[in-house]
Amino acid sequence: xxxxxxxxxxxxxxxxxxxxxxxxxxxxxxxxxxxxxxxxxxxxxxxxxxxxxxxxxxxxxxxxxxxxxxxxxxxxxxxxxxxxxxxxxxxxxxxxxxxxxxxxxxxxxxxxxxxxxxxxxxxxxxxxxxxxxxxxxxxxxxxxxxxxxxxxxxxxxxxxxxxxxxxxxxxxxxxxxxxxxxxxxxxxxxxxxxxxxxxxxxxxxxxxxxxxxxxxxxxxxxxxxxxxxxxxxxxxxxxxxxxxxxxxxxxxxxxxxxxxxxxxxxxxxxxxxxxxxxxxxxxxxxxxxxxxxxxxxxxxxxxxxxxxxxxxxxxxxxxxxxxxxxxxxxxxxxxxxxxxxxxxxxxxxxxxxx
Numbered sequence: 001x002x003x004x005x006x007x008x009x010x011x012x013x014x015x016x017x018x019x020x021x022x023x024x025x026x027x028x029x030x031x032x033x034x035x036x037x038x039x040x041x042x043x044x045x046x047x048x049x050x051x052x053x054x055x056x057x058x059x060x061x062x063x064x065x066x067x068x069x070x071x072x073x074x075x076x077x078x079x080x081x082x083x084x085x086x087x088x089x090x091x092x093x094x095x096x097x098x099x100x101x102x103x104x105x106x107x108x109x110x111x112x113x114x115x116x117x118x119x120x121x122x123x124x125x126x127x128x129x130x131x132x133x134x135x136x137x138x139x140x141x142x143x144x145x146x147x148x149x150x151x152x153x154x155x156x157x158x159x160x161x162x163x164x165x166x167x168x169x170x171x172x173x174x175x176x177x178x179x180x181x182x183x184x185x186x187x188x189x190x191x192x193x194x195x196x197x198x199x200x201x202x203x204x205x206x207x208x209x210x211x212x213x214x215x216x217x218x219x220x221x222x223x224x225x226x227x228x229x230x231x232x233x234x235x236x237x238x239x240x241x242x243x244x245x246x247x248x249x250x251x252x253x254x255x256x257x258x259x260x261x262x263x264x265x266x267x268x269x270x271x272x273x274x275x276x277x278x279x280x281x282x283x284x285x286x287x288x289x290x291x292x293x294x295x296x297x298x299x300x301x302x303x304x305x306x307x308x309x310x311x312x313x314x315x316x317x318x319x320x321x322x323x324x325x326x327x328x329x330x331x332x333x334x335x336x337x338x339x340x341x342x343x344x345x346x347x348x349x350x351x352x353x354x
Contacts, residue, residue, distance in 0.1 A: 042246045046339055047255035055249040056081040060106040062089030068279055069264030080253040090190055091163045095121060104244045105254055109164030110235035113335045114318050118327040124245060124337040127238035127258045127344045128310045129265060131299040135233055136168050136206040139215055141197045142222035146204055149176040149229060152183050158193045158205035159185035161326050164233045165206040167317050171231045180324045209297045213290040234313045255340060259347030265301040266348050301352050303344035307336055
């Protein structure tokens with residue numbers, strides 16, 4: 001089927017399949033429920049420099065990455081309590097956890113905040129790490145004849161509207177001169193991509209660079225392959241619900257956490273062999289050779305003092321989604337809480353700022 005229409009039953013069914021009936025209804029209704037109870041005055045005040053005693057946060061740590069970074073880097077002395085580290089990474093899952101108030105700070109790419117806005121959920125970006133190299137490869141199903149992005153025409157492509165993989169696919173199609181309805185965009189979430197490839201439900205799916213080695217090891221002999229592109233998912237970010245940011249104590253804790261987050265990423269980049277062993281080999285069951293192949297593709301962390309480039313890229317992404325009828329167009333500037341803009345940059349050496 002072609003990309004879903006911009007309105008009507010097809011749009012409603014597409015959103016429901018990705019987000020669940022409740023979330024889709026909220027999006028179509030356009031109610032900003034998270035912002036309704038927010039203390040608007042507190043959203044304008046600079047975050048307090050000292051975290052009040054007894055403050056806690058619930059933070060996402062998909063596959064234990066953030067916790068492991070802090071532990072290995074010797075950065076475990078956070079000035080607040082972490083009430084829970086949640087193993088949540090996919091954008092739709094994060095938004096649902098935000099809604100349920102079971103999560104207060106998350107690490108995602110640029111598209112989930114756009115999707116949350118479209119659903120009517122009020123959240124803001126508080127930290128930016130810019131990525132210059134691709135984080136995703138397009139993988140084909142076993143036996144597929146697809147060898148380049150130009151071959152995507154007429155194929156079934158795994159598409160997650162609310163995740164980074166979705167916008168990577170849309171950007172790749174645009175760069176190849178293909179329209180959205182030149183292929184069949186199959187609505188899935190990223191945790192369904194591998195199964196969809198293995199079963200032949202889709203011909204192509206974008207996989208993270210950490211997933212590709214094991215997939216090729218299992219299916220490369222059966223004709224599966226990867227198709228690298230130069231399409232970049234520029235933003236790796238932290239974001240939080242407005243109701244959390246309106247809480248002065250929690251906003252102070254978030255401001256205190258951002259330098260730890262930045263330093264943890266720098267430590268990982270500067271200690272590739274230790275990270276390969278402690279994360280990829282010990283927790284992901286990859287071989288040392290597979291781990292090295294992933295790390296060689298890793299991005300150098302970049303925490304810009306100014307978010308202007310990030311905002312421009314996020315606007316391009318929102319416009320791209322609006323062009324396909326996946327969201328309504330809007331000014332993304334309101335997604336960024338610029339009170340936190342310089343915190344990550346100030347925490348790292350100059351070489352990680354530009």
